[in-house]
Amino acid sequence: MNEHDAVFAQLATLGASLVLLFGIALLWRRSLRAYTKAFQWQSLVLSGMFVLVGYFGHDPQLYLMAVFFFVLKVLVIPWYLARLQRQVGGERESQPYVNIATSLITSGVLVLLAYIITRPVVRVSALPTRGGLPLAVGLIFVGLFVTITRRKALTQVVGFLVLENGIAMLAVLGTYGIPLIIELGVFLDVLMGFLVMQVFVYHIHGTFESIDVDQLDQLKH
Amino acid sequence: MMLILFLVMISAYLLGAFAALLSGRGAVGRGLVSAGAAVGSAAGLALGVLVIASGFPLTFTSARLLPLTGVALRLDGLGAFFLVVVGLVGCAAAIYAFGYSAQYAGRYSLRLLGVMFNLLLLALSLQVMADNALTFLVLWEAMSLTAYWLVLTEHDQRGTVRAGVWYLAMTHAGFAALIAMFLLLSGAELTTSFASMRAGAALLSPGSRNVVFLLALFGFGAKSGIIPLHVWLPMAHPVAPSHVSALLSGVVIKMGIYGLVRVLLDLMGGGPAWWGGVVLGVGAVSALLGVLYALMEHDLKRLLAYHSVENIGIILIGIGAGLIFHSYGLMTLAALGFISGLYHTINHASFKGLLFLGAGSVLHATGTRNMEEMGGLIKRMPWTALFFLVGSVAISALPPLNGFVSEWLVFQSLLGGSNIPTPEVAVVMPIAVGILALTSGLAAACFVKAFGITFLAIPRSREAEHAHESPPSMLAGMALLAIACVALGLAPFVVVPALGRVLAGLGGLPDTHAVFSLNLSLVAPNNFASMSPTLVALGLLFLLGLVPLVMLIFRVNRRWRVSDSWGCGRAGQTSRMEYTATAFAEPLRRVFAELYRPTKELSIDFHPDSKYFVQSIEYRSEITPWFEKVLYGPLLWFIRFVASLVRRLQSGSVHIYLFYIFVVLLILLLIARWS
């Protein structure tokens, strides 16, 4: 491995760790605002990763992707989230299904699992970015975990978005970005999904005066 | 020389038992019993040291003593090491027993106590020498039964009989597993000598080797109280007389460790990596849960019993790591793992023995095991307090005492995990490191509680206020173990090479006795790390002397005055204002609430006239013992169900029973015909 690739590998792993850290930071926080903030920072670092991979991987398309990504995930979605939050009130994720310390340790174990699962891939891969692959898979797990264990509809939405970030990171690190058109399609999907969820949040809030999804079981009666 | 020691040992134990039979009561009788046990243990200790030092095993066989295979005894290095453990704790317990058992005179059978105590020691001493399966099993049963009688000494106390039944049931379940294990090991020719098993084990199919492993883990694990087979341990150990508790916790459960090492490493010659992984995992879980349950315990002896579970866990972490390294052929690291496990074994024997003897002295002085009724004993029982403090520091793995040294070795063997070629396995090691560190931290917290609440501050009850120091014989017993704690901590550069020699050759381990130590300090393999508890202790002592001296030179104000405790100026301090053991453990109970699942019950009685006046508040909080509930509940239910079915077979008629025997005989003969 030459000097150039070595620096690239180091930076890619560092960036991926940072992205993952913001995902884990999510688990520690309680207020919805902190969730949004953490997501925003994570997306910012991730768009930086796009630029990084674009620069070292000599793929100018990725710069464009980075811009899209930045606009959508650092500006638009957080802004929307903030608006939603104002409308539904500042509820806190005070009682997740799994308490915070346990969530944190579980997430650590999930990342460990991700390392073990991706090990065969990483071992045969020659990419300089391979160090980040387990972290991306770990981030997907953490996102899923957030979605599963948090009670509020909004925090679940953030969990979903984090999961999507994980997929994006996997794509950019694993293949240096899939073709632009597919990527754009995915972005659009995410946006659509997000909007649908937003509508749901409104409705849940309108019906129960709360966005605690625990209340949904009342619909049975 | 060795043979003489061997004979002295056996005859001393037998004489002790005999003396107990003749005259259990009175100072002379107790003296003879104790003397027999003490001389026997001392001889055993000397014999073990001699065998380790010389490297020559001692053998003794007699075909006539036992049918089928005869008695075969062979004391090799490993056995000698465990004999040293037996001798050390046995000697201290025997000396202690002279003073301690005086209180039993007239209340309980001193005769039975004396006989069983000596016989247990004898069984333990011979156990480690057994060289064929039958001898091993017979001695194993002898050990279990004598221990059972000892547990039952205070048979009229609440819980004793129940504890005895649990103990007997668990130990026999384990015994059954051991019989099956030896049957498998003996192969088709039904050879029972260990030497032929050693040769035959390699020929077994992997499947039956795995079954042997699982049976060994169950059988020996039930004896050493690994989680989840530990439930009997915190019941049985506390109710026994304290010197017996010391022996049970310090030595008897170590026989499980002995068995595991003997079978897995010596007879089977190691196994695949997952064996080690399972042992390590069981060890880690036992260590962590053991200390967590100990934290919630306010019965001093039960607390210590849970710590035995924890320490068995730590030992198993070391042995598990050793097995993993062994399976990868990393022999030096494997030796390090086993050495750390064995070192912790003798360390745990010494400090747990010491702590149980200390707890016995406290019990002797106050008549209670409940820590919430103690306090202030450091002024009333200064020596006991000092010894207990030594034990507490040692068990909390604080330098420079022995607990730290062996935990350091366990840590080092886990750190060696980076040498394992497959990272999927290696990743177990950092997790084990985390758990071990948490365990030792929690153990320190637990012993701050145990020592602080028991010995410090103001007495919390009348009994504690009128406590008195124990008689000299009890103090002498404790002093012996306290010295052992210090010595084992300061001389690892002697102990570790000796252990290296003990392990050399077992399962193909190389002789590593030169690898690990460098004058006065310990070195991990590949020069990974080095540490010298001896120099640290010297340095600490030096600084402890230097600091006051410097303060004297600089003419620091040396005046002091005694005054009330500062409590924000309130009028008087009573013991009810002190922090209790429950309160001390409360933060940790909240932190680990997911595990403990505490139940809370608060009932307030209001004054009949106005609900603004409270007459009494009752608060009750317990932790859910979910092992008993989830694991053993269904099991017990099943056993009862089966038992009720079996009961239908019972009719009371002799004819029917004879019929059963006849049918069984017929079936057996038929099977024998076609197999």
Next chain:
Amino acid sequence: MTGYLLEISQALMALALAPGLVGFVRWWKARLQGRRGAPPWLVYYDLRKLFGKEVVISKNASWLFRFTPYLVFSSTLAVTLLVPLIAAPLPFDRVGDLLLVVYLLLLGTFFLALAGLDPGTAFGGMGASREMTIAAIAEPTIALSIFGLAVGAGSTNLGRIVAQTLAHPGAAISPGHLLGFAALFIVMLAETGRLPVDNPSTHLELTMIHEAMTLEYSGRYLALIEWAAALRLLIFFSLLANMFAPWGVATTLTPVAVSVAVIALIAKLGALGLVVALLETRLAKLRLFRVPELLAVSFVLALLAVTSSFLLR
């Protein structure tokens, strides 16, 4: 011989610098609060005054209470002999490794907690209980960070770790290294009783952790304990600084290298002190039962640090 001289002078230097470091952090905090603040050297005056005062001892306390200050001070001072503050490797490097350092500090905590229980006051017991809880929960992170460092350097001996990082400067920005630093930093805050775990300047007993144990101490005993606490801060700072960013540590014993090392150490301590002061200005104290969550964060960081340096070989 020079090595031993250096060893002793290093311990003396640590003794001399430690109160100043505490004063320095306090001074920065005062400045950040818009106050002039006490000069950093006030802590030295505090100590001198305390050594000159008489001691008042509770009538319930035992010999343990009077023995503890000496033990706490000695064990902490012993650690300064083992930690490479200005030079590596030191002659005492073989006497103890990182694990020993951690457990020696735990020894001090253990006895201090006992001394907190000794006078039989509720506050002392409360402090002891909390301190031990936090110390216990912080252990896994410390051990895992050590694991990460040791696997990277091939040793748990401090001198070797320093030498290894000096030899491979690229490793210092590897994720494992940075995550380990972050994990150990959080633990450092908990172990030295800084915000957001414990408030070193609180006067309210109910919010205290460390100080609640020392409420009964006075005069020279208090001076020893406070000095030991300051030393502890210095030890953790210099561990963080020299394990993860060892530049400036002298590897040869020339006067130039040593003086550079001293200056580098003071600069690093100053920088870390400033960071802590900034953090303490920014952060509120956590509720006691959120502290385990914080430590769980640090544990996860350490776990990631280990796995990334361990599984990506």
Next chain:
Amino acid sequence: MSLFAKIWRTPAVTEAVGQDPEAQVAVVARQIGERARKLFGRSLHIVEVDAGSCNGCELEISALGNPYYDMERFGLHFVASPRHADCLLVTGPVTRNMAEPLKRTYDATPDPKIVIAIGDCAINCGVFKDSYAVVGGVDKVIPVNVFVPGCPPEPVDILRGILSALDRLPRK
């Protein structure tokens, strides 16, 4: 982040020693610095006892710690336990319930120590004089070095009181 921006913009608001010689705080403070150094090595740890005050004096005392007066720069420091203290600041008339705690606090403080009674109530019970609930001034219960009159006294007066207490203390 915004917090630090604000901190950056705001200068230290403490009255500087020597910048404005007229400022009483500065003069008193410098004197305290000198005296305290002689006796207590420039550090004076204070524990405050409210023996039954109306909390008026407490307000003034706590003002000593604010950025304007910032008494910490002279080495004056409030501590939590009298075991750590050199100086007791006692406020209020001593009520019957507080007489015993006050005595205990005095007893718990290691020598050398000084006692300063703050406010009129601490001198002669002020408006609470002759009430059935009070014992009397602070000096009825423990020896007092200095009285600081005022209802409540200003922070500068309190500083001055501490100063004169340091003056009057018998040399060792």
